[in-house]
Amino acid sequence: MIGRWYTAFGINVLLGGPALVPLFLLYYIGATWVHPAPEENDGFGIVLIAFGLPVAACGFLWWAVNRPFARRTQLSPAQYWTLSLLGTLIPALTLLCVDP
Structure with a gap:
């Protein structure tokens, strides 16, 4: 059963719920990089430290969960990681789409 593509896809859709937090943090970093708000004058280094560490931790957790599944699936590595990324992005x- 683990060799099927829908098992890997389902696992990553479930991981997509908690992934909303680091995705929002990445959006915030990208939005404030070019045009920071006037009241945010602490510098960008503190933003990278405060938001970069949780994003890196969530990325490592996603990779650690997917690595064993990637070895046991029947998909090629490129197909598996593309499917995993798309499955993770579905909740976001x-x-x-539901609440623009």
Whole structure:
């Protein structure tokens, strides 16, 4: 059963719920990089430290969960990681479509 593509896809859709937090943090970093708000004058280094560490931790957790599944699936590595990324993004895209 673990060799099927839908098992890996389902695992990553479930991981997509908690992934909303680091995705929002990445959006915030990207939005404030070019045009920071006037009241945010602490510098960008503190933003990278405060938001970069949780994003890196969540990325490592996502990779650690997916690595054993990637070895046991029947998909090629490129197919597996593309499917995993798309599965993880489904909750965020659903949230954007439902409540713009």
